[in-house]
Amino acid sequence: xxxxxxxxxxxxxxxxxxxxxxxxxxxxxxxxxxxxxxxxxxxxxxxxxxxxxxxxxxxxxxxxxxxxxxxxxxxxxxxxxxxxxxxxxxxxxxxxxxxxxxxxxxxxxxxxxxxxxxxxxxxxxxxxxxxxxxxxxxxxxxxxxxxxxxxxxxxxxxxxxxxxxxxxxxxxxxxxxxxxxxxxxxxxxxxx
Numbered sequence: 001x002x003x004x005x006x007x008x009x010x011x012x013x014x015x016x017x018x019x020x021x022x023x024x025x026x027x028x029x030x031x032x033x034x035x036x037x038x039x040x041x042x043x044x045x046x047x048x049x050x051x052x053x054x055x056x057x058x059x060x061x062x063x064x065x066x067x068x069x070x071x072x073x074x075x076x077x078x079x080x081x082x083x084x085x086x087x088x089x090x091x092x093x094x095x096x097x098x099x100x101x102x103x104x105x106x107x108x109x110x111x112x113x114x115x116x117x118x119x120x121x122x123x124x125x126x127x128x129x130x131x132x133x134x135x136x137x138x139x140x141x142x143x144x145x146x147x148x149x150x151x152x153x154x155x156x157x158x159x160x161x162x163x164x165x166x167x168x169x170x171x172x173x174x175x176x177x178x179x180x181x182x183x184x185x186x187x188x189x190x191x192x
Contacts, residue, residue, distance in 0.1 A: 010077045012085045016092065017072055020057045020113055024065050032060045040100055041109040052104065056096035058111040068113035076120045081189050082127070083182045091182070095119025095174040099167025110164045115171030121147070122175030127183065148172060 007014055027035045037048060040055035059065035080088040099115025122144045129141035151165040151172075 010080050012088050012092070013072055013076045013080050016057070016076070016113070016116075017069055020059060020065065020069060020072075023057050024059045027058075027060050035060075039109065039111045040103050042104065042107045043109075045104075052100035053093060053096055055100060055103070055111050056093075056113050056116050059113070060111065064112055068117050071117040071121060072113065075124045076117075078189055079120050079124050082124075082186050084185070084187060087178075087182050087185065091119050091123060091175065091178045092116040094178065095171035098170035098174045099164065102166035102170045103164070106166060110167060112164065112167075114164060115167040115174075118147070118168045118171030119175035119178070122172040123179050123182075126176060126179055127186070144172065 023035055023038065035058055038051060038054040039058045040051040041048065044051065059068065076088075076092070079091065083091065093116070095116040095118060096113070099110070099118075103110040125140040125144045129139060131140050132138065133140055134143055148169070151168045154160050154163065154165045
């Protein structure tokens with residue numbers, strides 16, 4: 001946790017964390033309806049056009065926010081250091097926007113940082129595919145491949161229908177595309 005608190009190294013990760021946590025605690029401490037205006041809902045368009053991005057910071061249950069913010073802290077801070085804060089903003093918001101576009105095209109509703117988290121996970125794990133940072137010494141490339149297979153399988157077989165599998169895939173694709181664009185700008189990551 002101390003890694004994300006280092007504002008000089010992770011200003012955007014910290015900002016995203018504070019935004020999502022703040023919105024979550026407002027929802028938990030009052031009524032989740034108080035934050036509904038930030039969630040994406042196809043039926044609320046065009047009035048809530050901005051929700052195509054703000055939905056990415058809305059969570060209403062503990063599991064959802066813990067997983068998404070865990071990925072932000074576990075992987076996002078390293079991606080921010082690797083590509084710099086400005087490119088990191090483009091990566092994360094690009095993932096969230098791509099996920100929002102899938103919600104728009106499917107004429108549905110959605111919440112959560114998952115599309116942004118997918119962009120981060122796929123960026124990092126494909127940037128260092130053969131590093132062995134996963135449990136059991138598995139190479140990094142295993143995680144995004146498994147996540148992609150699970151998401152596609154879930155769509156095909158109807159598993160976990162309340163989960164936004166299309167936004168996950170869209171965010172993942174953004175991570176891969178931006179890896180191709182940003183990889184020449186990678187900075188050394190120093191573990192202090």
